[in-house]
Amino acid sequence: MEKRVVFDSKLLPYLLIAPQLVITGVFFFWPAGQALYQSFLEQDAFGNSVTFVGLKNFIALLHDETYLESFKTTAIFSVAVAVLGLSLSLFLATQADRVIKGSRWYRTVLIAPYAVAPAIVGVLWMFLLSPSLGLLTHALAAVGIEWDHNMNQTQGLLLVIVAAVWKQISYNFIFFLAGLQSIPKSLIEAASIDGAGRTRRFWDIIFPLLTPTTFFLFVVNMVYAFFDTFAIIDASTKGGPGRATEILVYKVYHDGFKGLDLGASAAQSVVLMVIVIALTFLQFRYVERKVQY
């Protein structure tokens, strides 16, 4: 006997997914299409004189040293954020996993930074490390490190990396903790009986079993570093000193919204779009399929 409810209407399924389609269309396809269209145009800020220039904006990008440098900055920044963020949160997760007393408290505290808005994170770290009145600056000065992220380009980049990592640790932490707790205790006990020490157990059993989580988090962290760190950078270094913290997404904003060079800005966002599509493809193709949960 048929127990399922059958809807005869051909229209209903479309109606049901319509809100989602409308949202995707309005907030994704339409702006993406606009960006693609504008990337082929050269125009003044007001759009009074608009010329179709083909691939000129893209070719100009390839010849723009600052753009290629921005690529390099983005690569360093995103890999640093992902690797540092993942290792720190994995460490914290393994420690929190072992804690028995007060574990809830530890976990809550570790998750808290995720609730802080990115712009606040940027300002927070900027104040902590402010060259003239920062708390951490004074501590660093005590050990002989002179900190001035307004002038020192490495320190500028370090500042935004630290801020970005700090914010993302909570998110990684939750996933790692859940991953750790889903590892069957029997496996670890078996290894212990066979005489494997704590380090051995971690690298031979726990870490391999966490691979799917790690891979997923790696992609998520890369995307985070590419896009969501905009507010942190805008609130702390604004891309400086020099161009030390000008990552791709910041340059899109700077050229488009401050410089009002819409063609170049649109071309850059098209490049970014291609990168996200590639990352998403990578995730679905390899992460979701090949890695066993």
Place this chain on the structure above:
Amino acid sequence: MTRLNPSRFSPVAIGIATIALFTALPAAAQTEIQWWHAMTGALGDRVNDFAKDFNASQSQYKVVPVFKGSYAETMTAAIAATRAGNPPHIVQVFEVGTATMMSAKKSVKPVHELMREAGEKFDPKAYVSAVTGYFSDAKGNLVSFPFNSSTTVFYYNKDAFKRAGLDPNKSPATWPEVMAAAAKIKVAGDKCAFSSGWQSWVHLENFSAWHNVPFASKNNGFGGTDARLMFNSPLHEKHIANMADWMKKGYFTYGGRTNEAESKFFSGECAMLTSSSAAYANIKRNAKFDWAVGPLPYYRDVPGAPQNTIIGGASLWVMNGKPAGDYKGVAKFFTFLSDPQRQATWHQVTGYLPITHAAYEVTKKAGFYDKNPGTDVSVKQMIEKDVTLSSRGLRLGNFVQIRAVIDEELEGVWSGKQTAKAALDNAVKRGNEQLEKFQSANK
């Protein structure tokens, strides 16, 4: 379910509705004028006061000031609104956006045209030429309405001067004198001798005008969009190389791209500062020591120096595409803003320059400059000499990006990564790419 039945409305209700309708009528007849601005804090309050006073002075128009964020955000918002077909009547645009606005001939209504069409009395000669020159077209017609203009001045900590055995009543006039003072201040034990806000504006843009040398070709861009940058001359290079040297010796401390250095001054950390004359109010409120204002230092060996400094700040632009009747109100509002007494008060409260000669006279007669020594330094710097082709101002497209380029390259000098020559050559080359882009986009 009850249905609404017209017959069930009581006569009283209908009466109230009628009265409401009639009292609403005069309000509806009032024309609203949207004014988008970027003024925060005390300055924002002054803007609201202007609107309130104007609205109280007549009943035909109602100016509605709307705060739109930073200068860049306000301009971007106005551009987006124009593209969407619904621009504000008036928008405040910072001086670096001037060339962009001026090129958008279809989108803006020149102020001289606005005043003529509205039949408002408007005498361009009443305005300070160093201010209006910045906002006039090639024929000398005023295109936007000067609102808040400042220029660069020199601030120094008199107490620190006394500690270092310097004459606290004498502002160092030249750069070598500044550095001689810096050396003594360092010896006296102060950590930071000199810092500066707005490095591009002070040390390249104003530096050029003050020494009467061009910043860019084509009369600094006033002569056309084919202008190219020229600030890599030996004189410019000498100054930037000097600053790099002073930095190495510990005399000069870099504060940041905009006005961050001002807090280093009023906190007492740095003894000398070059920055905007509009920093006056903030320093006055926060400094817990004796301080004074002096003119921007220069190099004595440059013939013709000091010439005059150029302005920063913002002006009011009138956007096209509103009903013709609205513009009469805008013109009336500009006449209202030009009133000498109103201008004088604005100048005295904010530290911005008076934009009319009358406002300067009113302030002088009231004894304001005697009571607040140093407040007239900026004005004198602007009006004592007639502007030359090199000191009229700048009219360069994509200037927001060019300033960013200059900031980046100069930061490379301060961090010791490159020489002054390399930085200026790079900045000129990269800046010229921006100018070429602007030229090709605004054919």
